[in-house]
Amino acid sequence: MTMSTDTIRETHTPPMPTSAAAGEESPHAQRSELQAMAQEHLLMHFTGAAAYTEAPPVIMTHGEGCWIEDETGHRYFDALAGLFCVQVGYSHGEEIGEAVKSQMMQLPYYTNWGVAHPSAVRLASRVADLAPEGLDRVFFTSGGGESNESAIKLIRQYHQARGEGTRTKFIARRVSYHGTSYAALSINGMTNFRKPFEPLMHGVRHVSNTKRYMRPAGETDEQLTAILIEEIESLILQEGADTVAGIFVEPLQNAGGSLVPPAGYCQELRRLSDEYGVLLVADEVISGFGRLGEWFASTRFGLRPDIVTFAKGIASAHVPLGGMIASSKVVDTVLNGPAKMYMHGLTYGGSPSACAAALANIEIMEREDVLANVRRNEEHFRTRLESLLDFDFVGDVRGAGYHFSIELVTDTDTGRWTGPIAAEDFVHDHLTPALHQAGVLCRVAVDHGGTPLVQFSPPLIMTAEEIDWLVERVQEVFTEVAPLLTA
Incomplete structure (x- = not known):
């Protein structure tokens, strides 16, 4: 069986009991009380219909x-x-939970809309310390899709503040995954996820990813980098450099199967972004917070982005938390623009308890090396x-x-x-x-x-x-x- 090169079935397959064989009891007869409740009431994420009618989850x-x-x-x-x-892993819930409990006893919730609170301030400072050089302004969200959505809005405001409101287009890579909210879904390179919800945000273009398997025999990293960068540069020129706002890449692309950049690719992305006035975003929702042996994969590969988006590992998923880290150059341009503010906010972004959990998680990661x-x-x-x-x-x-x-x-x-x-x-x-x-x-x-x-x-x-x-x-x-x- 083959599929076209612009579609993909990349969903995580959860463990499922096999259906009963002929002559055996049906799965429904064998299901537990919780399984029955799940099939009747819980709408599970990216889960096929059979999980509700056949073998229970x-x-x-x-x-x-x-x-x-x-x-x-x-x-x-x-x-x-x-x-x-x-x-x-799964053995530090009590310690992280104690940090959350302590925060809950002091201040269970407050917003970051116009005010701040200690745990968000301390976590922002901590993340800035760990971030790639030049990134020092942190905005918190509840997860990865919200983080990429936030980056898209920041980039649009940045160009408007510079008097370049025509820059509305974004470039991402084929088979990439950046989330399921409106703008984040738009930059996804996985067309089967996008198609049911189109039309989405206009002006998104996709280019080749960095997959090496089955490339021409003898092709060097330098040759592949030249081919990939030429494709992006040609697209920028074709669309008009004054219309392109940002480029989104995962330093290591997850969807498509652990795709590592060839030598020189990240450095050339930086050169292209500088030459054509485009902001470069590293989606580190998966690769950030230690996945590749560095706090951020951008550091490992020398990517030097203008913005990093993150989530998942910052709190080891013990609580929902994400965010983006941007340079002061980008943020100050927006703050000095027509609106005099970054026009975006989230009720749960920078939740005190979530930030407390993340601070505890980072402490554990450092202590356990x-x-x-x-x-x-x-x-x-x-x-x-x-x-x-x-x-x-x-x-x-x-x-x-x-x-x-x-x-x-x-x-x-x-x-x-x-x-x-x-x-x-x-x-x-x-x-x-x-x-x-x-x-x-x-x-x-x-x-x-x-x-x-x-x-x-x-x-x-x-x-x-x-x-x-x-x-x-x-x-x-x-x-x-x-x-x-x-x-």
Whole structure:
């Protein structure tokens, strides 16, 4: 099975019990009280209709370290850190909860509209200390989509304040994911997510991403960078440089499978942005707060953005929190513009309890030396995963830090999935259930080119021993499903 190159099925597949076989009791007869309530009342995120009518959803109840447990007592290794976000794992809830409790006892809520409060001030200062050089103004949101929405508004106001109101267009990359709210959804490069809600924000253009797999043999990083940058520059000139407002990139692109930039690419993005007066945004909702062994992946790759958006890892997802970090140059231009303010606000942005949780989370990450753990184990993680290339259907292993993807193909000469079983059937009916049965939670998807992806982005506390356990379980699963791919 193949899919067009501008569509993608990249949803995270949650663990699901298999449907009852003929002659057995129906799943509804076996479901727990919580499962019944979930099917009847809880509208789950990106969840297929079958979860409400057939096999009921798994109910997760406990967590410790990198492991979580469902209501039946079955344990899973969470190789996706929830949704790329539980940096410190599941054993620090009491400590972070105490920080939240203390804040709740002092000031449970107040707004950042025209006033401030200690936890938001302290967290803003802390984030500015950790941010890439030159970024020092922090605006808080409730999550990643809101953060990218906020950046789009800031960029539009920035250009208006400079007397360049014609700059309304944005450039992003194909297969990129930036959120589900109106403007954030508009810059998504995953067209199947956008299509049901179009028309969206006008003026968004998409360019090639940095995927290296199946590029021409012998092509160097420098050659690929030149091709990619020339494409962006040509688009800017075609659209008219005076109409382009911003460029959004993930330093390591998640959707499409752990896509790392080639050498020189980030530096050339900075050059292009400066030359044509375009603001450069690093979407670090996933890659920020230690995922690649640095507080921000922009630092690792030398991206030097004008704005960084973040969420997820700042509080290890113990509370909803996100934000953006911008340079004073950008913010002061807006504050000195016609409106004399940044015209945006959110009820829960900078919530005192959320900021208290984030401050506690950062303290834990520093105390436990979490970033060093990622750097220490990165090559071991890569090497163990690359051992899976011994399977005929593993085409590529790629990524960095604690974010890796495996691309599965049945034709290694073309890098495509050609059968004998359809990719979506293989993923949904065989690979996903086998991984869940083995106690492995990860992302299993069908990529924009029709090839299955298996993605790992575990808690940043994962040890070398847990890496070995994880890869051994995946080896067992791949051995189990391999016969299905023999014509």
